[in-house]
Amino acid sequence: MELIIAKFGGTSIGDGKKIKKAAQSVVNEYMKGKKIVVVVSAINKTTDEFLKIIEDSLGSNVSDKQMAEILSMGEMTSVRVMSSVIESLGVKSEYIDPYNELWPVQTNNNILDAELDIEESETKSQEILKLLHQGVIPVLCGFLGKDSDGEITTLGRGGSDITAFFLGHCLNADEVIIVTDVNGVMSTDPNKIQDAKKLDKISVEEMRDLATHGAQVLHPHALKYKDPLINAKIINYKNGDLSEDGTEIVGPFEGEMMKTTILYPEPISVVAIVGKGMLKKTGILSRLTTTLAENDINIFGISAGQNSVTTFVNKKYSMEAYHLLHDMVVDCGELSSLSLGKEIAMLTLESPDFIETPGIISDITDPLRDNNINIVEISSSQTAVVVFVEWEDGKKAYELLKEIL
Template identity: 70%
Template sequence: MGIIVAKFGGTSIGDGKRIKKAARAVVKEYMQGKKVVVVVSAINKTTDDILEIVNRSIGEAITEKQMADIVSMGEITSVRVFSSTIESLGVKSEYIDPHMEIWPVITDSNYLNAKIDFAETEIKSREILKLLDQGVIPVLCGFLGKDREGNITTLGRGGSDITAFLLGHCLQAEEVIIVTDVGGVMSTDPNKLQTAKKLDKISVEEMRDLATHGAQVLHPHALRYKDPKINAKIIGFEHGDLSAPGTEIMGPSKDKMLRSTTLNNEPISVIAVVGEEMLTKVGILAELTKTLQDNNINIYGISTGQNSITLFIDRSEADKAHEILHEVVINSPDMSSLSLGREIAMISVNSQDFIDTPGIITKITAPLRKNKINIVEISSSQTSVVIFVDWNDGKRAYEMVRRVLE
């Protein structure tokens, strides 16, 4: 019998009616022969209410240890209500919280943003397997952990999603199901565009990038625990059915690690187009990129300045790009000239941890500065940093950056 880990967000168990609906969905899977582990968040707005009380009563005098202990009450209440609801439907269930000996999620003592002790958590998760073998549906607190001294910790943002994927991995589950207030992952925010459509599938890499840029469906931190062998999907609570279609999360791909550094194999050439106050002129960038597209020339990167646009092109196509872009420049009243620059190397650094790592660009570039390696250009997003250096410095720079990431 396969194991399902089902995580219910705060909105999906926002009141008694929704809790019963969720419990019935769990029991339905159980009656069909599945072993189900439930992870629940705090009931909708419970944590916000607790934080407001803490702020008015204690304020800044509260310690991190006290805060973790107090905010845990939301999840500690949820598991008791949810487990009792399952039992009211005639199925054995047990709630599990960090105060209990069998609690599986072990962390360090960073109370409000704890780091998971993966090895210890895998060992402790065996207790959950024993309950499943006894025909019990375990209901666990999302978001919470416990340090080696028995103190309650919290996993930070996206904590309940982390709990679900972590347990899915440790229990070698068949599937992890994230139940939310939306029917899956949408092509864009449906509150902003009514034409938004639900995606049937999305890769881990796409989901991570979408989440880091503001999508609220799933926290990117949780995806580091997504096992490629385990199915995963996001569904809406309104179905009341864990087998309902939603958005399937694919991967991660074995060749796309969560943390990586790459160096392009061939040199890249720089083409700089200049013109007075180019950034204030509409359509210039589109004209340049459309010209290259029409000639099947790929662009590795674009950098813009007040009076210039820099394009990074494969060296083998640089002369052709230079020639065709020259025709665009001399026929444009807004562009004055262009130049074909030196050969450079492109180093790409990717990690989902960047979004929560202050000073990451400084850490990456510091060894280059110390070794007098000039950076021709640098660009970044929330999960990646791309550095361009002289081709002759490429391999040295790559090794230095890779050591920083390791």
């Protein structure tokens, strides 16, 4: 019998009518012979309202324990309402919160940003299967956990997505359905570009990167728990139909690829172009990159200052790039000169945790400084840091930096 984890975000259960529509969609799938576990967030804006009340009444005089207990009331209310509405539609349901002996989500003691205790949670989750075998629809709080002392913990913003995918993993579910306020994953934010199109499919890695860079559809850490055989999709609550297509999330989570340190095996050369106020001239960067692209020369990195642009290319193509860009400098009045630098090494560090790790740049630069390794250039995104050092220091830098992840 097919097992579904259906997670309803706060917007999708934002009022009584939406809750009833959500409950009806669950019952409809149940009546098709499917087993369903429901995960719910706090009703729309509830968590934000709690945070505002805490700020206005307590300010900083609130402990982590108090904060977690207060915030948990949003999900505690949601499960009770949702379970009651499901029962009103003729199907037995049971709500499960952290005070329930069947509660499966166990965490460490980091109360407001807890990490899952995977082994313990997998064991506890088996109790949920007993309810499913009895024809009961369990409704669980998203976002919340319980530590070894029995205290309520929270999984951080987006924690309900983590709950849904993690339960899917623990219960060997066939599908995880994320019910939200969009039709699926769009080509871009439809509030900004009206012609945005819904994607039929998106890979786990693409979804993770999109979420990490600010898309609010799904929490990126949730995808850690997408098993290869579990289907997953994102759908809109408005249709009240869990069987609609939405956007399918394809593929497993490639855990070992998520945290990597790579030393590029070949030397890189620096070509630097200077020109006073060059960045005020429209099209300089476009002309530079087009010149190299038309000659099949890949750019590994580019940095721009007020009066200079530095490009990083493979050393074996550096002389060709040097001559091509020299011709561009001669033809362009805004540019003055260029130079070809010495061999350097390129190291790339990637991790989804970088975005939530204060001080990650200093964690990278400090060991290099302590070992007298000069950084030629450094660039970063939300999930990657690229460091260029002198070629002779490349292997030593790699040995130092791979310990960071």
